[in-house]
Amino acid sequence: MYDLRYLRDNLDSLREQLAARGADVAWDDLRKVLTERKGLAAHVEQLRHDLKKGSEEVARLKRVGQSADATMAEMKALGDRIREAEEGLRGVEERLEQLALRIPNLPHASVPAGRDASENVEVRRWGAPPAMTWFPRPHWELGERLGILDFERAAKIAGARFAVLTGLGAKLERALINYMLDCHVDRHGYREMVPPFLVNRASMTGTGQLPKFEEDLFHLRDDPYLLIPTAEVPVTNFHREEILDEQTLPRRYAAYTPCFRREAGSYGKDTRGLIRQHQFNKVELVSFVKAEQSYEELERLTGHAEAILRGLGLPYRVMALCAEDMGFAAAKTYDLEVWLPSQGVFREISSCSNFEAFQARRANIRVRVGQGKKDGKTEFVHTLNGSGLAVGRTLVAVLENYQDADGNVAIPTALRPYMGGLDRISA
RNA sequence: GGAGAGGUGACGGAGUGGCCGAACGUGCCGGUCUCGAAAACCGGUGUCCGGGCAACUGGACCGUGGGUUCAAAUCCCACCCUCUCCGCCA
Numbered sequence: 001m002y003d004l005r006y007l008r009d010n011l012d013s014l015r016e017q018l019a020a021r022g023a024d025v026a027w028d029d030l031r032k033v034l035t036e037r038k039g040l041a042a043h044v045e046q047l048r049h050d051l052k053k054g055s056e057e058v059a060r061l062k063r064v065g066q067s068a069d070a071t072m073a074e075m076k077a078l079g080d081r082i083r084e085a086e087e088g089l090r091g092v093e094e095r096l097e098q099l100a101l102r103i104p105n106l107p108h109a110s111v112p113a114g115r116d117a118s119e120n121v122e123v124r125r126w127g128a129p130p131a132m133t134w135f136p137r138p139h140w141e142l143g144e145r146l147g148i149l150d151f152e153r154a155a156k157i158a159g160a161r162f163a164v165l166t167g168l169g170a171k172l173e174r175a176l177i178n179y180m181l182d183c184h185v186d187r188h189g190y191r192e193m194v195p196p197f198l199v200n201r202a203s204m205t206g207t208g209q210l211p212k213f214e215e216d217l218f219h220l221r222d223d224p225y226l227l228i229p230t231a232e233v234p235v236t237n238f239h240r241e242e243i244l245d246e247q248t249l250p251r252r253y254a255a256y257t258p259c260f261r262r263e264a265g266s267y268g269k270d271t272r273g274l275i276r277q278h279q280f281n282k283v284e285l286v287s288f289v290k291a292e293q294s295y296e297e298l299e300r301l302t303g304h305a306e307a308i309l310r311g312l313g314l315p316y317r318v319m320a321l322c323a324e325d326m327g328f329a330a331a332k333t334y335d336l337e338v339w340l341p342s343q344g345v346f347r348e349i350s351s352c353s354n355f356e357a358f359q360a361r362r363a364n365i366r367v368r369v370g371q372g373k374k375d376g377k378t379e380f381v382h383t384l385n386g387s388g389l390a391v392g393r394t395l396v397a398v399l400e401n402y403q404d405a406d407g408n409v410a411i412p413t414a415l416r417p418y419m420g421g422l423d424r425i426s427a
Numbered sequence: 428g429g430a431g432a433g434g435u436g437a438c439g440g441a442g443u444g445g446c447c448g449a450a451c452g453u454g455c456c457g458g459u460c461u462c463g464a465a466a467a468c469c470g471g472u473g474u475c476c477g478g479g480c481a482a483c484u485g486g487a488c489c490g491u492g493g494g495u496u497c498a499a500a501u502c503c504c505a506c507c508c509u510c511u512c513c514g515c516c517a
Binding site: 004005038041042044045046048049051052054055056057058059060062063068069071072073074075076078079243378 | 445446478497
């Protein structure tokens with residue numbers, strides 16, 4: 001979401017800079033509506049001014065005991081005109097908002113150009129894929145053999161794209177959540193949070209899910225709540241409509257939540273296994289920082305997500321997403337991709353983004369700077385978030401990378417304290 | 428789900444139709460005083476949109492949205508939220 005003044009003054013250059021990213025934005029309508037709004041607003045304000053003066057005149061006349069009937073009649077007529085003008089203005093503003101809310105964020109200068117995932121740029125790589133002399137089993141095979149993953153019964157209970165973790169599988173999931181949270185909270189200094197998993201439309205609009213991505217979300221039939229697709233939504237909106245103290249920044253939060261995604265439009269993709277589910281667990285990191293610190297913070301936050309993969313000994317690479325592969329709200333994104341032996345590929349396990357002021361403008365999250373002076377001004381904060389990590393996919397990576405020739409799975413050392421000292425899951 | 432109370436600026440708290448963007452107090456900022464500080468005293472202190480180089484100026488905002496009225500923080504309606512009690516649950 002852009003500032004309307006900025007939008008009016010920079011429409012052409014913005015359109016140019018967004019290029020293909022803003023291809024589906026109704027630029028010409030936008031220009032028309034912007035000028036229309038400005039004229040209407042000025043008109044309404046003038047009328048309201050006249051009404052105010054007239055009403056004051058009525059009060060004055062009555063005070064001195066004169067008849068105010070003429071002025072009152074005049075003002076009554078003016079009131080009707082105002083109502084009419086206001087209605088028109090309201091309509092224009094609504095249209096403007098619907099248009100403006102669909103403009104994606106501008107990629108940062110350091111973002112590589114490119115059309116799709118094939119043009120993402122590898123930034124660095126860590127760890128070596130484990131040497132396996134046997135044919136690596138996919139995680140669903142390992143999981144079902146070990147009795148810790150049940151897709152069939154999940155389909156019975158709910159449907160496709162759901163899973164049941166049982167026994168040591170459930171425990172391993174819980175161990176991963178706790179390991180991640182402890183790491184971020186105790187070592188990296190994040191404040192732990194358990195937010196609502198259902199949110200209202202204003203929150204979804206604040207972080208950018210609405211209005212454009214309505215069909216990706218689960219809705220409730222009888223209540224105005226939506227299921228969160230990521231903890232980014234409730235945690236970022238924690239400070240919606242707030243003016244933060246400069247000294248309290250950066251604010252860093254870590255939250256574990258389940259995430260719910262309809263995965264509409266992904267039919268046929270990743271249909272087996274845990275990779276793409278309607279419900280999955282994630283530990284999310286969210287930062288609120290001053291504008292000048294946000295790129296430093298992006299590196300830092302990405303590093304914190306990487307620390308989990310290193311701690312677990314999982315090989316991964318860091319990808320800088322190209323302009324058109326980034327999400328709607330992001331100015332810059334790094335994806336962390338973990339090595340999956342069964343597929344012989346790296347798969348996304350974390351996405352770390354700087355949204356700059358894009359979400360802050362939508363959600364109206366500001367900071368007061370130059371405090372103490374009476375010229376203390378407010379400016380928008382920059383928001384960032386990243387998965388630290390997607391828990392289900394981490395479990396997949398552990399199963400696959402730590403399997404042995406018999407299909408048993410070793411527990412990474414760092415997780416053993418969370419597994420009651422267990423060092424291996426065997427059939 | 429039922430009954431009641433209430434939502435005003437950073438906070439406490441006035442305000443039941445006009446001169447109220449809002450008394451007063453606290454906090455905060457600046458100043459006087461002081462070796463320094465505290466106290467005391469004086470002054471200042473909301474956000475957003477528009478016009479202006481600026482001083483300044485027009486408009487909006489007292490939970491949200493409608494309505495009544497020449498005029499609404501104040502009256503009416505709906506909704507949301509908070510608190511208390513009952514019911515139900517974890």
